[in-house]
Amino acid sequence: MIEFKDVGLVYPNGTEGLKKINVTINDGEFVVIVGLSGAGKSTFIRSINRLVTPTSGSLLVDNEDILKYRGSDMRKLRTKTGMIFQNYNLVKRSNVLKNVLAGRLGHTSTLRSIFNLHKKEDVGLAYESLQRVNIAEKIYNRADELSGGQQQRVSIARVLTQQPKYILADEPVASLDPPTSHQVMTYLKKINKEDNITTIVNLHFIDMAMEYADRIIGMRAGEVVFDGPVSEVSESTFEEIYGRSIREDDLRGGADES
Amino acid sequence: MTNENNSVTTKKVPSIYPAKTKIQVTVIFFVVLGIYLFSMTWTQQQMVGGFSGAFQNVFQVIEKFFPPNTAVISAIWGPMVETIQMAIIATTVAAILTVPLALLAAQNVTTFKPLYYITRTFLNLLRTIPDLVLAVIFVGLFGIGLFPGILALIIFSLGILAKLISETIESVDMNPLEAMRASGGNVLQVIWYALIPQVLPQFTSLVLYVFEINIRASVVLGLVGAGGIGLILNQQLGFYNYPNAMMIIILIFVVVIVIEYISTKIREALL
Structure with missing residues (x-):
């Protein structure tokens, strides 16, 4: 369980990133x-x-205030929260398997990881994760040889290998075309259901949010302006969140193509 | 009439530089030319017999260099190998010592500012001392031989390598590092998994480049007593044994070309 209690964040340049989030x-x-x-x-x-530290309030993950964490506590926290990025953030020159194994870093001792002494189970897990996102045949390809959609699937496999309790996905489909976007979201949804991993995804496409979410949180200027199940959401809700009428580029489309 | 006027105005194209700049540049050009001409006549006066005298001397000496004494090859092969070994040892040690220094001198890895500035300043200091001066000092400290030469080369190449590699590290894609940090990797793991793969090709290439420099530098260092082929060359020149010296010079030339060729090929394959 993740609880935001009056969480606020002011960046060093004075910008307010978060305002009293509950x-x-x-x-x-x-x-x-x-x-x-x-x-x-x-x-x-x-x-x-x-990855950023709120400056006020308290943020509870599994009933512990993570804002007080330092050093090894932080490592434990990050080990149980996997992250997916807009730009995939793979090591381009390393092969797919090595990239996926990096998901085990939090579980592996420094010495073992530096000498490439990965446990057999870890390598097995990495391979299994790649199979789950249907990209196992590329294990020895360099990451930069893959297409954007394939790279994002590798990064999903990396997160799966981490066996996290939470998955955070920061604009995972913003750099992808519509069919690939739906494919990636489908994998995320499937993992959420099969492994019961709490998943939080940032999106700015309204139609995708409606299609995949159980619950939608709307944010504007650092504040939560909407929070409710997807059934309560209508177009006017989005107009309220965005503070303007809905345009075509707020939609990803392409749901039929995938 | 109006038509003619128009064509005149369109023909009056502004020049690219203003007249003032043109005059300035012209004056500077002639001043520089004057300095050249003055220093030419001055140095000619200093040379006994001027240019023609100097050239006569050149031909006389060059004649003495030929033919090179090929018989000496077997004797100078040992010192030549010593020179290469010096370069290999120095480059290897420098390459190892570079790793921590380059990391500490990279702003994106060493976020603790004072440490970053201290390492940067240290590296700048290393690079201000010419290798020849280092060799003279170390020969004075440790006596004539390979050891002071190797030491001088290590310090000299460490300065270049750490600087170049820290700049490579700074230009790295930081996104994978963030991903590794987010998956719970500690500092060493993040560096090992996300940073090293990105800089390894450039690292190898730069080490080979510094190795090339070290081969040439180690010959020069020999001249001040820091061992290797340079030491022998200096001795032979001292004895006015020009055919032997010529053979040594040819050997150095060939070895340097071969090593540079191989190293360039490897570096091309890497990048």
């Missing part, structure tokens, strides 16, 4: 956070694994 995310939920760029979606998601 949100509780229950285990197993598939939450989509929507909002325009600059609304604080990324800051929200990155607070959960402390």
